[in-house]
Amino acid sequence: MGYLILKHLHIGCVVLSGTGFLLRGLWMLADSPWLQRRSVRVLPHLVDTILLGSAIAMTVISHQYPFVADWLTAKLAGLLLYIGCGTMALKRARSKPQRAAFLLAAVLSFAWIVSVALTRNPLGFFATLA
Template identity: 40%
Template sequence: MMSAYMAIKYLHLTTVGITITLFVIRFYWRWRGSPWLTRGWVRVTPHINDTLLLITGATLIILSGLSPFSANGRWLLDKLVLVVVYILLGFVALGKHTRREKIRWLAFICGLACLYTIYRLASSKLPLLTGSL
């Protein structure tokens, strides 16, 4: 039987996949000027999914007992910082107030780079920088 931790982990990974998919699709629709962006489910679903993503992530941190401020949890702190950076880049890439397409594209590409780095941190459990500061 699957443990509660593993069930939450799989739910977390599923919401990660949905977040990435929605980010790419919504950016494409914004770039193409698609009317799909005005649909109610397109505006609501990412927020529901991201809330579930946040809840499952916080639950995994609590269940694991790992602190982002400990030596062993430094990779987790790096991951959380990059999540905040990704959110800010998402506002720029998908936002209504970004007028220059070059800035929108740069934010989108940097957002994808953040997602990749977050994936690498979660997979390796190694911090971005080693050594003491």
């Protein structure tokens, strides 16, 4: 599979993953029964698996690796923050206000990851402040 196809697949999965996460977060805050649907529980895992697989494939093809390319290291660190905040937002935080705060933190970290990818700068949207 060519790099350009992988990149488009990756970007598509980024959009699906981010939109799906935000939707699930809003449903969680609204106590929506949609969260209990099988497709809502399974689809994010499928999308995120394809997202990760395409990221790894692009890394190998381009020979740009985290801990070598600063911007990829920043994306990886942001991903870990996003996963941690997302887990707290959707499952682990005890109260709705805590979940809402973690949801906001996860969405902001997601936006920062995207800005790092677009600018290929480890500071992402913070680069304009420097």
